[in-house]
Every structure is written in C-alpha cells, then in structure tokens.
Amino acid sequence: MYGFDLVRDLVYDVMHTLSLCIFKKYVLLLTKYAEEIGKMRDIDLAMATVKKLRPVGFGARWPQNLASIGYYKAEEYQIFVMWCLPHILDHLNLGPRSVLDASGMLLTEIGRLFYIHSRIHGWTSQRMQIARQFLAAWHIMMEENVGLNSSPVEHVASIIFLFFISLLPITYA
Numbered sequence: 001m002y003g004f005d006l007v008r009d010l011v012y013d014v015m016h017t018l019s020l021c022i023f024k025k026y027v028l029l030l031t032k033y034a035e036e037i038g039k040m041r042d043i044d045l046a047m048a049t050v051k052k053l054r055p056v057g058f059g060a061r062w063p064q065n066l067a068s069i070g071y072y073k074a075e076e077y078q079i080f081v082m083w084c085l086p087h088i089l090d091h092l093n094l095g096p097r098s099v100l101d102a103s104g105m106l107l108t109e110i111g112r113l114f115y116i117h118s119r120i121h122g123w124t125s126q127r128m129q130i131a132r133q134f135l136a137a138w139h140i141m142m143e144e145n146v147g148l149n150s151s152p153v154e155h156v157a158s159i160i161f162l163f164f165i166s167l168l169p170i171t172y173a
Contacts, residue, residue, distance in 0.1 A: 016074045018078075018110065018111070018114060019073075019074035019075070019077040019078050019081075020073075020074050020077065022107065022110075022138065023077040023078065023080070023081045023107060023111070024077055025142075026081070026103060026104065026107055027066070027077065027080065027081075029100065029146065030043075030066065030088075030100060030104070031066055031067070033100055034066060039092060040066060040067065042091065042092065043065075043066045043088055043091070043092070044065040044066060044067075045091075046084075046087055046088045046091040046092075047063060047064070047065055047066065047084055047088065048065075049087065049091075050083060050084045050087045050088075051064075054083065062076075062079060063076055063079065063080050063084060078111060078115055081104075081107050081108055081111045082108060082111040082112055082115065082116070085104050085107065085108055086104075086105070086108050089101050089104050089105065099141065099145040099146075102141065103138065103141050103142065103145075106134060106137060106138055106141070107138070109134060110131070110134045110135065110138065113127065113130065113131055113134065114131070
C-alpha cells in the first residue's frame with residue numbers, strides 16, 4: 001500500500017482514541033443520566049471535593065464540572081475517568097448492578113492500565129490479554145445496554161488496537 005503503515009499512519013492513536021471516543025462517550029452518558037435525575041449539582045459538588053483532594057501540581061487543566069468537560073482535550077478526559085469518576089460514582093451510590101457504575105469502574109481500570117501501569121512497567125502478554133478483555137467487556141456492556149455503537153472511530157480503532165496489540169512484542173520498555 002505504497003508504504004502506508006496502519007499503526008503509525010492512522011490519525012488516531014490508541015491513547016487519544018480511548019480518551020476522545022470511549023471516555024468521552026461515557027461522560028456524555030453520565031451527563032445525560034445526571035440531567036435526567038437532577039443530580040448535576042451533586043456531581044459538581046463531588047468534583048469540587050476531588051479537586052480539593054488532588055495532589056498539588058497534578059493536572060493543570062483539571063475539570064471544573066461535568067458540564068464543562070465536553071470542551072476539554074484528551075488529557076482532561078483521562079484525568080476525569082481515572083481520578084474524578086471513582087469518587088463521583090461512590091457519591092452517586094448507583095450500585096454495582098448499574099450499567100453506569102459498572103462501566104465507569106471498568107473505564108477507570110482501563111485508564112489506569114493504559115496511562116499509568118503500561119508507562120511504568122511496559123506491556124507484558126498478560127497485561128495485553130487484560131487490556132483486550134477490558135475493551136471487549138466495555139463494548140459488550142455498551143452494546144447490550146445502550147445500543148449499537150454509533151462511533152465508527154471508536155469501533156474501528158478498538159478493532160485495530162485489539163488486532164495489533166496481539167502482534168506487539170512480549171515487552172517493551
């Protein structure tokens with residue numbers, strides 16, 4: 001294909017696709033749910049609490065509230081899912097049977113695996129299997145409970161990722 005490298009020449013890389021497609025999709029679902037049940041103020045109060053508790057200098061563009069997160073970039077979605085979301089879900093007390101709670105906690109683990117653990121320890125075949133299972137669980141949960149995926153970028157990128165992660169060397173660091 002004239003030197004086209006599917007991994008290096010795609011516009012979206014895996015890290016940005018997670019934030020701008022999967023994490024963003026979840027934030028939109030959470031926002032819609034919070035508006036429907038009148039919990040936006042509660043979520044904003046929980047986010048203010050998390051902001052006070054964060055370490056000094058951690059994340060210069062920390063999300064201010066749930067409504068403003070739609071204007072953020074990939075890093076802010078990462079911060080929200082990995083650090084704010086667990087506190088918000090605990091504050092909302094949705095319960096483990098709730099799709100928003102279960103998928104939110106799954107996204108928190110996906111975020112920590114991709115953005116923290118892999119940068120510190122690299123990728124092992126075991127971690128690649130875990131990543132594959134996490135992403136597959138996310139897609140199944142969303143399609144069963146929310147409906148078919150309407151984002152071609154999310155769907156195609158995750159399929160490409162799942163294929164190419166199996167081709168990576170056992171470790172790289």
